[in-house]
Amino acid sequence: MAGEEASESKVSLRTFLEHLSGAGKAIGVLTSGGDAQGMNAAVRAVVRMGIYVGAKVYFIYEGYQGMVDGGSNIVEADWESVSSILQVGGTIIGSARCKAFRTREGRLKAACNLVQRGITNLCVIGGDGSLTGANIFRKEWSGLLEELAQHGEIDKEQVQKHAYLNVVGMVGSIDNDFCGTDMTIGTDSALHRIIEVVDAIMTTAQSHQRTFVLEVMGRHCGYLALVSALACGADWVFLPESPPEEGWQENMCIKLSENRARKKRLNIIIVAEGAIDTQNKPITSEQIKELVVTQLGYDTRVTILGHVQRGGTPSAFDRILASRMGVEAVVALLQATPETPACVVSLSGNQAVRLPLVECVQMTQDVQKAMDERRFKDAVRLRGRSFETNLNTYKRLAIKLPDDQIVKSNCNVAVINVGAPAAGMNAAVRSAVRVGIADGHKMLAIYDGFEGFAKGQVKEIGWGDVGGWTGQGGSILGTKRTLPGKFLEDIAQQMRTHSINALLIIGGFEAYLGLLELSAARDKYEEFCVPMVMVPATVSNNVPGSDFSIGADTALNTITDAFESSLLLAEAREQHREFCVPVCVLPTTMSNSVPGTELSLGCDTSLNVVMETCDRIKQSASGTKRRVFIIETMGGYCGYLANMGALAAGADAAYIFEEPFDIRDLQSNVEHLTEKMKTTIQRGLVLRNESCSENYTTDFIYQLYSEEGKGVFDCRKNVLGHMQQGGAPSPFDRNFGTKISARAMQWISMKLKESPGKGKRFVTDDSICVLGISKRNLFFQPVTELKKETDFEHRIPKEQWWLKLRPLMKILAKYEASYEVSDSGQLEHVHHRGHEEPAAI
Numbered sequence: 001m002a003g004e005e006a007s008e009s010k011v012s013l014r015t016f017l018e019h020l021s022g023a024g025k026a027i028g029v030l031t032s033g034g035d036a037q038g039m040n041a042a043v044r045a046v047v048r049m050g051i052y053v054g055a056k057v058y059f060i061y062e063g064y065q066g067m068v069d070g071g072s073n074i075v076e077a078d079w080e081s082v083s084s085i086l087q088v089g090g091t092i093i094g095s096a097r098c099k100a101f102r103t104r105e106g107r108l109k110a111a112c113n114l115v116q117r118g119i120t121n122l123c124v125i126g127g128d129g130s131l132t133g134a135n136i137f138r139k140e141w142s143g144l145l146e147e148l149a150q151h152g153e154i155d156k157e158q159v160q161k162h163a164y165l166n167v168v169g170m171v172g173s174i175d176n177d178f179c180g181t182d183m184t185i186g187t188d189s190a191l192h193r194i195i196e197v198v199d200a201i202m203t204t205a206q207s208h209q210r211t212f213v214l215e216v217m218g219r220h221c222g223y224l225a226l227v228s229a230l231a232c233g234a235d236w237v238f239l240p241e242s243p244p245e246e247g248w249q250e251n252m253c254i255k256l257s258e259n260r261a262r263k264k265r266l267n268i269i270i271v272a273e274g275a276i277d278t279q280n281k282p283i284t285s286e287q288i289k290e291l292v293v294t295q296l297g298y299d300t301r302v303t304i305l306g307h308v309q310r311g312g313t314p315s316a317f318d319r320i321l322a323s324r325m326g327v328e329a330v331v332a333l334l335q336a337t338p339e340t341p342a343c344v345v346s347l348s349g350n351q352a353v354r355l356p357l358v359e360c361v362q363m364t365q366d367v368q369k370a371m372d373e374r375r376f377k378d379a380v381r382l383r384g385r386s387f388e389t390n391l392n393t394y395k396r397l398a399i400k401l402p403d404d405q406i407v408k409s410n411c412n413v414a415v416i417n418v419g420a421p422a423a424g425m426n427a428a429v430r431s432a433v434r435v436g437i438a439d440g441h442k443m444l445a446i447y448d449g450f451e452g453f454a455k456g457q458v459k460e461i462g463w464g465d466v467g468g469w470t471g472q473g474g475s476i477l478g479t480k481r482t483l484p485g486k487f488l489e490d491i492a493q494q495m496r497t498h499s500i501n502a503l504l505i506i507g508g509f510e511a512y513l514g515l516l517e518l519s520a521a522r523d524k525y526e527e528f529c530v531p532m533v534m535v536p537a538t539v540s541n542n543v544p545g546s547d548f549s550i551g552a553d554t555a556l557n558t559i560t561d562a563f564e565s566s567l568l569l570a571e572a573r574e575q576h577r578e579f580c581v582p583v584c585v586l587p588t589t590m591s592n593s594v595p596g597t598e599l600s601l602g603c604d605t606s607l608n609v610v611m612e613t614c615d616r617i618k619q620s621a622s623g624t625k626r627r628v629f630i631i632e633t634m635g636g637y638c639g640y641l642a643n644m645g646a647l648a649a650g651a652d653a654a655y656i657f658e659e660p661f662d663i664r665d666l667q668s669n670v671e672h673l674t675e676k677m678k679t680t681i682q683r684g685l686v687l688r689n690e691s692c693s694e695n696y697t698t699d700f701i702y703q704l705y706s707e708e709g710k711g712v713f714d715c716r717k718n719v720l721g722h723m724q725q726g727g728a729p730s731p732f733d734r735n736f737g738t739k740i741s742a743r744a745m746q747w748i749s750m751k752l753k754e755s756p757g758k759g760k761r762f763v764t765d766d767s768i769c770v771l772g773i774s775k776r777n778l779f780f781q782p783v784t785e786l787k788k789e790t791d792f793e794h795r796i797p798k799e800q801w802w803l804k805l806r807p808l809m810k811i812l813a814k815y816e817a818s819y820e821v822s823d824s825g826q827l828e829h830v831h832h833r834g835h836e837e838p839a840a841i
Contacts, residue, residue, distance in 0.1 A: 025055040027333060028074070028119040031091040032063035032098075032130035035310055036172040036186025038318030039091040039125055044082035044650075045326025046123050048812050051079055053334065058119055062094040063126070064101035064133060070113035079814065083681040086650040087313050087560070089189070095126070104144075107137055111144040112153050114165075121166045121333040123326075125185070128178055128364045131169040135342045135357050141165040167342040168329045169357055170322070174309055177221035179367065180360035180830050181346035182386045185325065187223065188317040190309040191731035194228045197305060198268065199471050199728060202232075205266035211256065211292050211300040215285040217309050218272035220368055223387060224309070225272035230394045231734035233430070233470045234268040235259055237398075238275035238283050240371060241379040242391060246278060253295045255399065260298075262464040267298070280374060316556035316648040317732055320805075321347060323647055327808050328352045343827055349776030350547045350801065359830040390735070393742050397434045400463050409440035411501040411752050413745075415461075416446035416453060417479035418507030418514055421725050422537040422551025424733030425475045428506050428741035430466035435745040437463050441752075444498060449480035449507075450514060454487035458498050470734050473727050481510045485517045488525060495527040502531040502748045506741065508538025508549065509636075509795045512770065515783045519768045529761040531751040532768040533744045533780065537737070539724050542638035544786045544797040545779070546772020550740070552640065553732040555724040559633055559645035559687075562720055626677050626713040628652075628684035628705055632698040634724045635689050637794035640802055641724070642689040647809045651685040652676070655692045655701070657794065658803060666701065670708045672815070677713050684713065743778055744771050775801075 029046045031039050043059075050057035057077045060066050066073030085092055100106030114120070124134040145159045171178040174190035194216055201212050216224045222239030229237035236252050238244065244252070256267045269292075275283040285302045292300045314322075325345045332343060332354055342357040363382060370379040380388055413436050417425055429445075436443045445461040446453045469476060484491055494500075503518075505511045515534050522528045536543035537550035633641040639656025646654035653669045655661055673684045686705070688698050702717040709715065729737070751767060762768075765782035772779060791798050807817035 024118070025050075025121060025334070026058065026118040027055050027121040027123060027330065028058045028060050028067075028114060028117075029077075029093070029123045030060035030063050030067065030125070031093055031095045031172065032124060032126035032133075033095060034127065034173065035090045035095050036174045036184070037089045037189035037310070037312065037314035038185040038322040039172045040082075040085040040088050041314060041319045041322035042125050042170055042172065042185060042326040042329075043091065043093060044085055045323045045808075045812060046330055047077045047082045048079060048814075049327045049330040051077075052811050052814075053330070055121075055330075055334075056118070058117060059093045062096040063130070064098035064106075064110065065096040066094070067110040067113060068098060068100045068106045070109065070116075074113055074117060074119075080680050084650075084683070086319055086648075089310070089312050089314060091125075101133060101137075104140070107140060108144055108147060110137065111141065112148050115145065115148070115154050115158055115162050118162065120162045120164065121168075121336075123168055123170070123329050123333065125170045125172045127171065127173045128361050131171070131342075131344065131357055132361050134167045134169060135361075138165045138167045138342050164338040166333050166336040166340065167357070168332045168336075168354075169342065169344040170325045170329055171344060171346070174224065175218050175221045176223040177218075177364065178344075178360060179363035179382060179384060180344060180355045182349065182384070183317075183321060183347050185318055185322045186310075186314075188321075188732060189312065189315045190217070190224055191227055191231070192315050193309045193312055194224060194305060195231055195471070195731045195734070197303065197308070198228065198232045201303065202266060202268070202468075202471070205268070208299060209260075209265045211267040211269065211296075211298045213269045213271060213285045213288050213292075213300065213302045215271045215273055215302070215304040217305070219274040220371075221383075222272040222274070223383075223390075225270045225275075226387070226390050226394060227731065227735055229268075229270045230390055230397070230738055231427075231470060231731045232268060232270075233397070233468065234270045235398065236269045237394065238269075238271045238288075239391075240272055240274040240276050241367070241383060241387075242376055243276050243278045243283075248277075249291055249295070253292070256292065256298070257296060259467075262467070264464070264467055267292075276371075278374065278376070280372070315730070315732075316560050316644070317553060317730075319560070319648040320556075320644060323808060323812065324352050324805065327811070328354070340827070350773065351775050354827050355830050356827065363830055389739060393431075393739055396438055396742065397431060397738070400434070401438070406438065407440050409749070409752060411441050412444055412499050413441045413502045413504065413748060414444040414446050414458065414498070414500045415477070415504045415506065416449065417475045417477045417537075418449045418505055419479060419481055419510035419538060420508060421473075421475045421479055422508065422539055422549070422733075423473050423554035423725070423727055423729035424550035424737035425477075425479070425506055425537050426466075426469040426472045427729060427734045428535055428537060428550055428737035429477060430469040431738040431741040432504050432506075432745050433461050433466045434463055435742045436748075439745065439749040441502075441749070444500065445477055448478040449482055450484040450487055450491065451480050451482040452478065453484070453494055454490035456494055456497070458494060470738065471728055473729060474725075479507065483510060483517060484514050488517075488521050492525040492527040495530075500527075500530065502752060503533075504741070504744055504748065505532065505534040506537050506550070507534070508536065508540060509542055511537075512543050512783070512786075512790075515768065515770070516787065519765075519783055522763060522768075526761060529763050530767075531748050531762055533747055534770045534783070535737075535741055535744050536770070536772055539641065540635040540638045541640040541802075542636065542796045543770065543772070544790045545770040545781045546774065547801050548736065548773050550733055550737040551725070551729070553736070554727060554730040555634070555641055556645055556648060557730055558724050558727060559631070559641060559720065560649045562631065562718060562723075625682045627682075628673055628686060628709065628713050628715050630686045630688065630698065630702050630705065630715060630717040632688050632690055632717070632719045634720065634722075635691070636796075637689075637691045638796045638800075639689045639692065640800070642687045642692070643802060643806055643809065646685075646687045647805060647812075649685055649687075650812070651687050651809070652813050654687040654689075654809060655696070656689045657692045658796075658800065659806070661693070661696070663696075666696065666704055667708070670705060673705075674709065674712050676814075682713075740771060740773070740778070747771070747780055
């Protein structure tokens with residue numbers, strides 16, 4: 001595991017990058033503009049990756065102001081400088097607005113300060129203004145150096161040695177307002193803050209039958225408002241890119257009153273701070289409140305979230321995203337030539353890509369121009385396919401047409417949950433039901449999986465029946481691991497009885513196996529010759545045909561939260577004897593005794609008490625000394641949670657089934673941690689996938705570490721167990737579940753329209769599929785074709801994309817690792833994607 005040798009198809013990453021970079025490289029990293037959660041993870045990745053390949057890395061404190069002022073604002077960083085910052089919000093190197101850098105005189109000072117330290121590679125983490133400034137600086141670089149030489153501040157040799165400046169940007173912005181990337185660093189964490197508030201408000205709003213108007217950030221971009229509205233099922237949303245049509249006041253009041261008439265006890269309205277009408281006049285939260293109170297007489301309150309959205313711990317998604325972007329940024333700098341334009345490291349679907357900075361900035365400015373000119377359809381299109389898909393999905397799910405305006409398809413579509421519960425399943429069911437009803441289908445809910453299906457637990461489900469489901473954990477329909485094989489006759493009978501014309505299955509590996517069994521039974525039972533599609537939903541993320549599964553993101557956040565809670569309590573015990581009493585930080589962590597069906601983190605009083613205690617004492621706790629935490633994650637034989645949890649939490653090692661290890665690797669890891677304890681970083685974290693080894697169990701590893709580390713460090717172990725399946729779904733899982741399920745229903749409707757009439761038999765392989773995200777797009781893949789890509793014995797795909805990120809975890813933990821040269825990125829161009837292309841999530 002540590003110090004592994006590269007295979008023939010791989011070369012050492014260090015060797016690969018040193019060949020490109022040569023000696024004596026210096027990289028400066030700065031954060032500029034508004035702060036965003038995850039910036040520290042990006043800084044950490046840049047520093048450690050830079051040091052790993054032999055470059056010097058410098059902190060530039062206080063953004064461009066620190067670059068202009070120089071002196072103690074530009075300091076060389078070492079490995080330990082970025083220890084224990086992954087979980088910290090904001091930016092440890094500071095950020096400031098800088099008027100001086102906008103002048104040539106200011107940029108002259110900045111250039112001089114960089115040249116004096118040999119810095120000719122700049123990594124800028126910020127928004128479009130910060131990145132634009134960096135590009136101007138790069139273009140002027142040679143002229144600035146010539147001018148400095150003329151003034152005698154640097155000599156000719158320095159001008160020649162530092163002749164050009166390389167610039168790579170990473171977008172850190174909670175607004176997700178930068179074109180060219182699906183997600184910016186900080187956006188997912190900001191959504192966590194918003195959804196936490198919305199979930200809390202919903203309980204009090206229901207109690208008093210209130211209407212809440214929530215104002216979220218987004219002066220020029222409505223992404224936060226839109227996705228939070230999608231994730232919580234808001235009644236109405238106001239965005240700068242898509243103003244409401246004329247007469248919106250009456251339409252909104254009708255919608256609110258209709259929802260109350262359906263016995264909905266609350267209304268949620270979400271407003272972006274930059275919301276406008278079609279005449280570009282502001283729409284404020286207070287205006288909306290006055291309208292609701294005046295027209296409907298509802299008890300209405302306004303909540304303005306403000307800078308709460310910037311604060312708090314970064315989510316697992318943002319930590320992983322920022323770490324990936326930081327490593328990619330260093331590689332891009334080392335590969336850059338004098339002719340390479342400044343680039344931005346972006347996220348497209350599930351891939352890190354490099355895009356020309358100028359093109360991205362231009363498109364971002366084009367959005368604002370389109371809004372200024374009231375070309376709002378163009379503004380939405382320019383925002384990108386993700387934004388456009390979110391908006392279209394929200395409109396379909398939020399507004400129900402009157403029954404007499406819906407064209408009936410005369411088709412019955414059933415929805416079923418199969419396998420273990422996963423957070424986000426309910427959001428997926430809600431989305432499917434509402435899209436199906438909007439398409440004219442009669443929607444049927446199947447309770448308790450295939451077993452319930454066989455027993456006839458099938459009922460019609462309506463639009464209002466799924467209200468408020470997006471934030472619910474577990475599976476409201478009920479789910480079981482039972483496969484359909486022994487119930488085929490009974491299931492076929494139920495399909496005849498209820499005239500089921502299509503089936504949507506939401507679940508994990510059992511759902512995949514069940515789909516295969518139904519496919520194989522088509523020759524015998526014609527009732528199964530209907531369109532069937534599966535949407536992956538499992539914390540293990542082990543379904544062939546998809547890079548992501550609903551529920552995996554929530555589980556990752558549970559893992560990172562569990563480690564930090566344990567760590568904070570341990571720190572408190574080090575500093576305060578009052579806490580040296582028996583305390584159960586995570587009930588399932590220590591006993592692993594809670595069944596994994598309807599468990600919710602928010603419902604666990606014990607956990608809340610401990611978390612509140614940790615919050616109170618963490619300011620005074622200076623750090624746990626010489627302690628290693630060993631955490632066991634779920635996943636069966638799939639190491640996704642362990643590996644990605646390790647990357648998100650900054651672990652020292654992660655043991656997974658996909659990468660065999662032996663006692664020598666364990667010993668090497670112990671030695672690595674022993675050396676680490678000699679530094680100022682005197683804490684360790686090791687993750688173990690539950691089925692990574694039959695013999696090297698969690699207890700064995702705990703005892704080995706405890707024995708071998710005796711006198712150097714002590715150990716603690718946590719078995720997270722089924723709590724990874726519980727809890728309220730994360731914003732990512734709510735959004736992902738909603739959109740992928742809506743897309744599945746669109747596919748079903750398309751299939752049914754292609755072959756109208758109840759007598760049609762669907763027998764081709766492309767009528768029974770798994771819907772998944774692969775790299776940049778959504779794909780419907782016939783389940784029979786996925787058989788060859790499946791390791792059935794271990795219930796995992798034969799090829800798993802996340803294994804390519806394993807070297808990053810090792811590098812950032814200071815291990816030697818190997819790297820696939822073919823994965824090194826090339827500069828792409830920003831392009832407008834057509835409407836026919838499936839949108840990535």
